[in-house]
Amino acid sequence: MSKASFTSRRAPAHHYVLAIILGVILTVVVSVLVGASNPDDFWLAAAIGALCAAYPAMSLGGKVFVSNHTITRDPHGEQSVELQWMRQAGAGAFLDVLVAIVVASLVLAIGRFAVDALPVLFGLIALSMVDAGLRYVAIRHRALK
Numbered sequence: 001m002s003k004a005s006f007t008s009r010r011a012p013a014h015h016y017v018l019a020i021i022l023g024v025i026l027t028v029v030v031s032v033l034v035g036a037s038n039p040d041d042f043w044l045a046a047a048i049g050a051l052c053a054a055y056p057a058m059s060l061g062g063k064v065f066v067s068n069h070t071i072t073r074d075p076h077g078e079q080s081v082e083l084q085w086m087r088q089a090g091a092g093a094f095l096d097v098l099v100a101i102v103v104a105s106l107v108l109a110i111g112r113f114a115v116d117a118l119p120v121l122f123g124l125i126a127l128s129m130v131d132a133g134l135r136y137v138a139i140r141h142r143a144l145k
Contacts, residue, residue, distance in 0.1 A: 009069065009070050009071075009072070010069065010070065011065070011066045011068075011069035011070055012069070015065040015066050015069065016065070016066060018061070018065045019058070019061035019062045019064065019065040019066050020058070020061060021061070022057070022060065022061035022064065022065065023054070023057040023058035023059075023060065023061040023062075024057075025057075026053065026057035026060065026061075027050050027053045027054045027057045027058075028050070030049050030050070030052075030053035030057070031046040031047070031049040031050035031053060032046060032049075033049070034046060034048065034049025034052075035049060081143070085136055085139045085140055085143065086136060088135070088139055089132045089133075089135035089136035089139055090132055092131075092132075092135045093128055093131040093132035093135055094128075096127075096131050097124060097127055097128045097131065100124070100127060101124065104120070
């Protein structure tokens with residue numbers, strides 16, 4: 001390929017500056033909030049908060065200000081096979097969780113069991129994640145076989 005076939009896609013310079021400014025502002029806000037939550041060791045907590053927040057904040061700045069100029073979106077990205085597999089897995093997992101909720105509700109109502117809601121909700125979240133993950137692996141395995 002010749003050099004002429006490669007086109008440079010760069011954002012205007014001020015977009016990079018805006019990305020950095022947004023990243024710095026978000027990092028400072030998070031570090032002050034973390035420091036304020038621990039007034040005994042404000043500076044240590046603020047420094048740890050800044051270290052944890054700097055990369056995500058700068059990444060968000062790049063996403064907001066730079067990526068629209070540098071990334072070419074795939075016009076057919078919504079038609080990818082992996083996305084179809086994820087949708088199928090999510091739909092199946094939704095139905096499984098819905099059935100589990102109905103069965104659990106009937107058991108609790110008929111048996112007149114008293115249960116805390118928080119562990120049940122965490123269990124439903126775990127069930128949905130495991131179910132969707134296993135369904136995705138099964139769908140992918142069948143498709144690639």
